[in-house]
Each structure stands twice: as C-alpha cells, then as structure tokens.
Amino acid sequence: MxxxxxxxxxxxxxxxxxxxxxxxxxxxxxxxxxxxxxxxxxxxxxxxxxxxxxxxxxxxxxxxxxxxxxxxxxxxxxxxxxxxxxxxxxxxxxxxxxxxxxxxxxxxxxxxxxxxxxxxxxxxxxxxxxxxxxxxxxxxxxxxxxxxxxxxxxxxxxxxIKGASSKIRVAVVGVGDVSVSLARAIMHNPNYPYRLAGFLTNRSDSRKAILLGHKIYNKKHFFANEKLIKQFDAVLLIKEIMSKQEIEEWMTLALDKGLKVLKSPTLSKMRESDLVGGISHLQIEDLLNRKPIRIENEEVKSRHFDKIVLVTGGAGSIGSEIVRQVSQFKPSLIVVIDQAESPLYELELELLEKFPEQNFKFVLADISNNNRLEQIFATYQFSMVYHAAAYKHVPIIEENPHEAIFVNILGTKNVALLSKKYNVNRFVMVSTDKAVNPTNVMGASKRAAELFVQSLQNTPGNTTKFITTRFGNVLGSNGSVIPHFRKQIEKGGPVTITHPDIIRYFMTIPEACELVLQAGTMGNGGEIYVFDMGEPVKILDLAKRMIKLSGYTPDIDIKITFIGLRPGEKLYEELLSSNTTTIPTHHEKIMISKDPLMEFEEVDFLSRQIIVAAVKKDRLQVVQILKTIVPEFISNNSEFEVLDKKSEIKLNGLQNM
Structure with missing residues (x-):
C-alpha cells in the first residue's frame, strides 16, 4: 500500500x-x-x-x-x-x-x-x-x-500549499510566550482551517524580526498599509491575556479594514492539542463581559453543603444557572421546580450527565398552585429557597396583566409564606431593575412581590431571612436582545431597535448568579441587594458591533430599523429609585438599597384584592390596584396611561377643594 x-x-x-x-x-x-x-x-x-x-x-x-x-x-x-x-x-x-x-x-x-x-x-x-x-x-x-x-x-x-486557498490567513496578536505557543499550535495542526501568516504587536522595535519564520508587524504600520492587509483574512486575539479596552481597540481596527476577528483560549485553559479547535469568532458577549467577580466560596459553600435546596423557575436562564452553581457545593438534594415541561426535561438530562453524584428532584409544578407547593415543602425540609420563577417579557405582560399577578405576585406570595411556615433558613428572591420606578405591568408586579417579601421579615414568629436581589439584563437569557439580534443578522436583517437612544445594563448569567448566591449569605433579612452593573450600553451601538462581528456593514449589508418603544418600555433602566439611598457591603459589587417598606397587613390585603381582580380578568382593575401597591408606577406608551390621568385629575380636584 x-x-x-x-x-x-x-x-x-x-x-x-x-x-x-x-x-x-x-x-x-x-x-x-x-x-x-x-x-x-x-x-x-x-x-x-x-x-x-x-x-x-x-x-x-x-x-x-x-x-x-x-x-x-x-x-x-x-x-x-x-x-x-x-x-x-x-x-x-x-x-x-x-x-x-x-x-x-x-x-x-x-x-x-x-x-x-x-x-x-x-x-x-x-x-x-x-x-x-x-x-x-x-x-x-x-x-x-x-x-x-x-x-x-x-x-x-x-x-x-495544498490548503492555502481554503485556509483562513491569521495574524496572531502579541509576541509573548502564550502568543507564540498558539502560533506554533496552528502550524502543527494542518487539519484545521487556519494558516499562520504573521504576528501583530504594539511594539515598534520588532519590524525586522522574524518569529517562527513569519514577520512581526507594528499595529500602526499594519493597519495603514492596505496592500499588506490584503495578505490576511483575520486577526486572532487571546482574550484571557488582554484587557477589555485592548480587545475593543484591536476589534475596531480589524473590522474597519474588513478583517475577521477571532479569539482563542490560552494554553492554561486547554491542552495544546485542542487549542486550535478552541478558536472561534469574537462574540459581543466578550466585549460586554467584565473582570471576574471575587466570590467568597467558603461562606457560600457552608450555606449549601449537605443542605436541601429549592430553586423555583429552575429551567429558566437564571434558575438553571443557579442550579449548576449550587451543584458545585454538594448539597444533599436540589429540588428544581418549573412549569415548562420540555426545558425542565432538557435540564434534567444535562445535570444528570454533568453532576452524576448529585441528588436532584425535578418537579413539574405551577407556583400559583399553593396546594401543590405545600406538598413539596412538607416533603422536604428546605434550608435555602431560590425564587427565580417569574414572567418577565414586558410587551406580553402588558397585554396580559392578570397572568403577571398569578405568577409574579401570587406565586411569590405562596413560596414566601410556605418558606416562613416551614422555617426555611433563607429565602432569596430574584428581582429586576424594571421594578424600580416601573413603567410597565411586569416591573410593577415584581416591585409588588419585593414589597410582600420584605414585609414578611418582621412578622410574628418568623425565623426565615427574606432577601431580595435586583439586577439588570443578563447576556444570552431567553428572549433577551442579543440572541434576538443574532437571529435577525443570520436571516439577513433588518435588525430592529425600538429607539435610537435606548440604553441597557448588561451582566453575564454566571456573574449574576454568583452574586445572587453571594447575596444569599449576607445580611439579617429584609434587604434588597443591588448589583454593580458597570456602564450602560447603547443598544444601537450593540447592534452595530454585532453586525460588524458577523462580517457585515451596518445599514449597507444589514439594515437597522427603528420600530418605536413598545408598551411599557423605558429608554433606560434604573437599579435604584429616586427616594432611596444605598449602603455598601463588604463585597464591592453588592450594595443594599433602602427602599420604602409596607406593613404586611397592608400589602397582604392589597395582594388579595389584586388576585381576585386577576381571576375576574378585569384588566383595568388589576392595573389600578397595582398602582395603589406601587405608587411610583406610571405607565408609559401603554393603554393604562388613562389610569394615571384619572388619578391626576382626581388629585388636582382634591387640591382645589
């Protein structure tokens, strides 16, 4: 042969x-x-x-x-x-x-x-x-x-020579040991679709140097030479050894010259034989991500080790990540509740494969069904409850306000009261920045849930620490803007944005859940913890970057269209209401928000009223009571603005008497 x-x-x-x-x-x-x-x-x-x-x-x-x-x-x-x-x-x-x-x-x-x-x-x-x-x-x-x-x-x-025409000609950024190791791995892996074509560096003293048989180009000289740029297809960044600012700078220069931007893990993250296989296109998440958060694992571990933990909404984006992270601390049992059958089953398959030694119980249940929930609480002696179940999509909830009441208010009420009844050590609620000065039903329902949870802290006989965590948008969550934009770009556009000036805070899912677990170990109960979300991101800039990273030119290859604010939508979100102050904690990324409180009797009475209205599907009455519970709730771009006008007229009439 x-x-x-x-x-x-x-x-x-x-x-x-x-x-x-x-x-x-x-x-x-x-x-x-x-x-x-x-x-x-x-x-x-x-x-x-x-x-x-x-x-x-x-x-x-x-x-x-x-x-x-x-x-x-x-x-x-x-x-x-x-x-x-x-x-x-x-x-x-x-x-x-x-x-x-x-x-x-x-x-x-x-x-x-x-x-x-x-x-x-x-x-x-x-x-x-x-x-x-x-x-x-x-x-x-x-x-x-x-x-x-x-x-x-x-x-x-x-x-x-054989694969030259089909391989991506890459310029590796950097001339340090890690960059050289990556370049050598590319050279030694001929079956992968990359070919080393040179090195790029900020330094100006390496122009005549040869590294692994290839030239080293100074950044300014390289990007100023159009003829030289045509000899390359992509720039390869090593994300872990570069700052966010450096990544953005290299990305901007490369995309402006029509080059692809690739990223690779470091050798410490992956075996050299797999290193080239780890190369992928730079994603928008890489630019929005921030420095890793310091988590006090010992304290978090002691709260979960050999304990029984409940996670509601466990098949969702946040809930499932909480389950993954809690699994690392080896609790005796994790009970996962969700009403979505298929996602719950998919999560079960994933977790049983990833954590074969961990005990799980997957329960298909609706948190608005109190009898079903009580059977679960009576069966297991929960130490920690993470309440992540919620309806969260603003436009859909604006059309169906009674559904938000059943899940976000009644469901929260059921889980919180049962936590108190069965002496759960800590109850941690996952809330949202949309609960601050809400302009939509979803945000207002979450604020009402916050008020109910806080009010339980000082009720007679209570031993549970009720904790609320509040943060903004998470990258890659179900229905969030980035997956939505990515699908639109894959289809050839257009990319739709509600308003050219709209801005949002972003945080990665693992980062948000790490902070939720950390906040769950802090305080005496009754606190609302807000997270440092970093700098807000303009959604228009986000869309343009995603289009460029996909190899297209905004408004030429992929159109950007503005469709107007959706019902209840804000131009910007807040983490704190105007009449609150914050108190720092020992963790630099977590603060305590001192929001106004309501007595349990008052919020319990109003919650009963709003649940009755929701059963009757009386939309206006539901929102009217919600505005009573949350006085700062002022509807925006919504049919419920009429209720604000009536209240204003009534208030003016009282003032003129």
Whole structure:
C-alpha cells in the first residue's frame, strides 16, 4: 500500500500534479527512517575518513577496515533500536526526538570509546582514532537532525500549499510566550482551517524580526498599509491575556479594514492539542463581559453543603444557572421546580450527565398552585429557597396583566409564606431593575412581590431571612436582545431597535448568579441587594458591533430599523429609585438599597384584592390596584396611561377643594 502511494506520488511528480499526491503520504514509514539513518551513518563514516585521509592521518588496523565499519554500524543501529529514534512521526518532530538522537549517538560514542580503551589495554593500540570517533559523532548527529527538520518543513510546506486557498490567513496578536505557543499550535495542526501568516504587536522595535519564520508587524504600520492587509483574512486575539479596552481597540481596527476577528483560549485553559479547535469568532458577549467577580466560596459553600435546596423557575436562564452553581457545593438534594415541561426535561438530562453524584428532584409544578407547593415543602425540609420563577417579557405582560399577578405576585406570595411556615433558613428572591420606578405591568408586579417579601421579615414568629436581589439584563437569557439580534443578522436583517437612544445594563448569567448566591449569605433579612452593573450600553451601538462581528456593514449589508418603544418600555433602566439611598457591603459589587417598606397587613390585603381582580380578568382593575401597591408606577406608551390621568385629575380636584 505504501509503495503504491510512493510510486503514485513520484508518478504525479513526473506528470506535474505533484502537490496533491505527495501530501497524501501522511508520514514517512519507520523502515524508511531507519534505512535513511543507516545511510547517514555510512555517509558520516565516509566523511570522517575523507577528512583524516586529507590530513594524511593513518588509522589503526587498516587490514580490518571493513570489520571496523560493520562494528560501528552495528553498535549505532543497536542504540537506535534501544532509544527508538525511528519511532516518531518526523513531520511532528520535537526536541524530545532530537534528544533521543543525542542519547543514541552518545551511547554509541561511549561504547566505542570503551572498546578503544579495551583494545589499547589488550593490543597496545586503539581500534579507532579518537578524533575520528568524535568527528563521526558530530557529523551523524547533525545529519540525522537535519534530515528530520528538512522532512518536517517539507511536509508543512506541502500541506500549507495544498490548503492555502481554503485556509483562513491569521495574524496572531502579541509576541509573548502564550502568543507564540498558539502560533506554533496552528502550524502543527494542518487539519484545521487556519494558516499562520504573521504576528501583530504594539511594539515598534520588532519590524525586522522574524518569529517562527513569519514577520512581526507594528499595529500602526499594519493597519495603514492596505496592500499588506490584503495578505490576511483575520486577526486572532487571546482574550484571557488582554484587557477589555485592548480587545475593543484591536476589534475596531480589524473590522474597519474588513478583517475577521477571532479569539482563542490560552494554553492554561486547554491542552495544546485542542487549542486550535478552541478558536472561534469574537462574540459581543466578550466585549460586554467584565473582570471576574471575587466570590467568597467558603461562606457560600457552608450555606449549601449537605443542605436541601429549592430553586423555583429552575429551567429558566437564571434558575438553571443557579442550579449548576449550587451543584458545585454538594448539597444533599436540589429540588428544581418549573412549569415548562420540555426545558425542565432538557435540564434534567444535562445535570444528570454533568453532576452524576448529585441528588436532584425535578418537579413539574405551577407556583400559583399553593396546594401543590405545600406538598413539596412538607416533603422536604428546605434550608435555602431560590425564587427565580417569574414572567418577565414586558410587551406580553402588558397585554396580559392578570397572568403577571398569578405568577409574579401570587406565586411569590405562596413560596414566601410556605418558606416562613416551614422555617426555611433563607429565602432569596430574584428581582429586576424594571421594578424600580416601573413603567410597565411586569416591573410593577415584581416591585409588588419585593414589597410582600420584605414585609414578611418582621412578622410574628418568623425565623426565615427574606432577601431580595435586583439586577439588570443578563447576556444570552431567553428572549433577551442579543440572541434576538443574532437571529435577525443570520436571516439577513433588518435588525430592529425600538429607539435610537435606548440604553441597557448588561451582566453575564454566571456573574449574576454568583452574586445572587453571594447575596444569599449576607445580611439579617429584609434587604434588597443591588448589583454593580458597570456602564450602560447603547443598544444601537450593540447592534452595530454585532453586525460588524458577523462580517457585515451596518445599514449597507444589514439594515437597522427603528420600530418605536413598545408598551411599557423605558429608554433606560434604573437599579435604584429616586427616594432611596444605598449602603455598601463588604463585597464591592453588592450594595443594599433602602427602599420604602409596607406593613404586611397592608400589602397582604392589597395582594388579595389584586388576585381576585386577576381571576375576574378585569384588566383595568388589576392595573389600578397595582398602582395603589406601587405608587411610583406610571405607565408609559401603554393603554393604562388613562389610569394615571384619572388619578391626576382626581388629585388636582382634591387640591382645589
């Protein structure tokens, strides 16, 4: 089979179609390697003898010249077999293969020196000339190493030529150890669709330097040279060793010149053999992500280790991530409740595979069904309850306000009261920045839920610590803007934005859930914890970046259209209401919001009223009572603005009396 390939390859060479056929030889066979090494041994003997003959140096035992050479070959080949110098695949040779050649040839030299010494003692003169042995050693080692390096480069060159037209020509950013390791991994992985074409750096002292056979380009010189840019297809960033500002700068320069932007993990994150496979396109999440948050794992672990934990809404974006993170702390049981059948089943399959040692209980249930919930609470003695179940989509809830009451208010009320009744240690509610000065039913219903949870803290007989966490949008959550934009871009546009000036805060799902777990260990109960969301992001800028990262030009390849604010939607979200103050905590990313409180009797009475209105599906009455519970709720771009006008007229009438 191999001989046929060799004949085919050389036949193709004769006929001119050499590149494709020769590269079909995956490696040089072992027997051929050892044959070439033996030829190198013979040639090294010949060269060393020629050298000494030229100097008119006479060797010992000339009459046994043939026997001496056979002995040398036998000793050298024996050590080749011992150290298996022929076993490695030559086109993947490393220093270790060179080291084996040194060991083999060095052992040969030492053995011959011992033989020489023995013949001197027995026969009075050495079998070989000592300088001849050392010269032979140097020549043979150099030629074996040279043979391997030439073969390695030959295969690499042919493979590069074969796939040059289809491979992505990348410029690796940086010339440090990590960048060089990544570049070397690209060169050694010919089956991947990338080809190293050069290096980019901020430094200006490396313009004449060559690294791994490729040029190093200064950033300013590179991006100013249109002819040079055409020799590349993409810029490859190593995200973990670069700051957000550096990533944004390189991304902007590359996209403006029509280059793709790729990212890669570092060698510490992945084995070198898998490194090239980890290369992917830079995503908008990489630019919005912030520095890792410091989590006090010991405190969080002690709250969960060997405890029974309940997560409502456990199949959702936030709930499922809470379950994943809690699973790392080895609780005795995690009960996951959700009313969405398919997502709950998919989560079950994922978690059982990822955490085979962890005990889970997956329960299909609606939190508005108090009898069903009480059966669950009575069965398990929960230590921690994470309440993440909620309806959250603003426009849909604006159309169906009674549904928000059933889940966001009644559901929260059921879970919170049962937590108190069954002496749960800590109840942690996941809320939203839309609950602050709400302009829509969804946000107002979450604020009403916050008020109910807070009011339970100081009720008679309560031993549960009721904690609320409040944060903004999370990247990649179900129905969020980034997956929505990505789908629109994949379809060719247009990308739809409600308003050119709309801004939002963003946080990654894991980051948000880490802070939820951290906040759940803090305080005495009754607090609302708000998270540092960083700087707000303009949605129009977000859309433009996503379009560019996808390789398109905004408003040329992909149109951006403005469709107007949706019912209840704000231009910007707030984490704190205007009449609150914040108190810092020992964690720099978490603050306590001092919002106005309501007594339990008052909020309980109003919640009963609004639930009755929701059962009757009386939309106006539902929203009217909601505005009573949450006085700062002023509808925006909604049919319920009429209720605000009536209240204003009534208030003005009272003031004029």
């Amino acid at each position: 191999l001989m046929k390939k060799l004949f085919d390859a050389f036949g193709a060479l004769y006929n001119g179609d050499n590149i494709v056929k020769i590269t079909e030889l995956r490696y040089v066979p072992r027997w051929l390697v050892i044959l070439i090494d033996i030829l190198i041994v013979l040639f090294s003997i010949f060269l060393s003898n020629i050298f000494f003959n030229t100097l008119n140096v006479k060797s010992n035992f000339v009459e046994y010249r043939t026997e001496k050479r056979l002995l040398l070959i036998l000793v050298n080949v024996s050590f080749m077999y011992v150290f298996k110098t022929y076993a490695g695949i030559i086109r993947h040779s490393t220093f270790f293969d060179f080291f084996k050649i040194i060991l083999s040839s060095g052992s040969t030299l030492i053995s011959l020196l011992v033989i020489n010494y023995a013949t001197e003692l027995i026969l009075g003169k050495s079998l070989y000339l000592y300088p001849n042995l050392f010269l032979y050693f140097l020549i043979s080692v150099s030629m074996m190493f040279f043979f391997r390096m030439v073969t390695k480069q030959f295969f690499s060159l042919l493979i590069d």
